[in-house]
Amino acid sequence: MTGGRALMGDQMIPHLLLTTTGSKSGQPRETPLACLPEDGGTFLVVGSNFGREHHPAWSGNLIKTPQATIRFQGRVIPVTAALLTDAAREQAWQTLTRFWPLYQGYTDRSGRELRVFRLSPDTR
Template identity: 55%
Template sequence: MPTGERWVQKISSTRTFARIAPHFIPSLDRAVHRLTRGRVLLSARMLPGLILTATGAKSGRPRRTPLACIPEGDGSWLLVGSNFGRPGHPSWTGNLLKHPEAEVSWRGQDIPVRARLLTGAERERAWRAALEFWPPYAAYQARVEREIRLFRLVRRMP
């Protein structure tokens, strides 16, 4: 693993990062993504990322959220609801639970998807893959009592 990547993983595992990152990374990602017409997502320079557009669980309105993702070989994606290791589930996970049909912006393409919350053995396999992909998820899970939600997004016909 390159030294820069180790440094980023170490910093992103800290409580300080968890406290401040949610206040600037998503806003910056949304702005750059919009200005580049979906071609650039700054956080994707460290981890693969997408913009999830899901229907708000309470509002019923579209909610756009930049997220790190784990692309899978079959064209699906894993999403980890880590919330940077903060106590509550991120709101996008509640949105997907109530409205699993969503859309992702992936490498400049808008793709309709269906989200599924992973449980049991399937979740365990996905969690191991997530930890291999981004080890700081272990620090996030250790800081919270809740089980971090994992979703698989699969392409659907529009």
């Protein structure tokens, strides 16, 4: 209804609307996600799936096709996703769990390492 300008929970944690390309269908798939905006215009997002056993579909879509679009505060931004690993993931994870401690609970509940992506604006 608001074109991504306002999502439920924005008062608690920032949100964006992510549009990926479906890994099987090739069709656009929209998902509202909590995010952590970073300096430099990038965003961190976590494939928590609310602590469920499996990774969310949108994270697999980004792995197959990292080019996506986000709506954040009413702006449409083309982005490229990078799945963070090793030291980059650990640094982002520390920041994310300080910002939103529930992520650690989701990790414990799911029994898996949650995927962390950095979405960087591109010039498409």
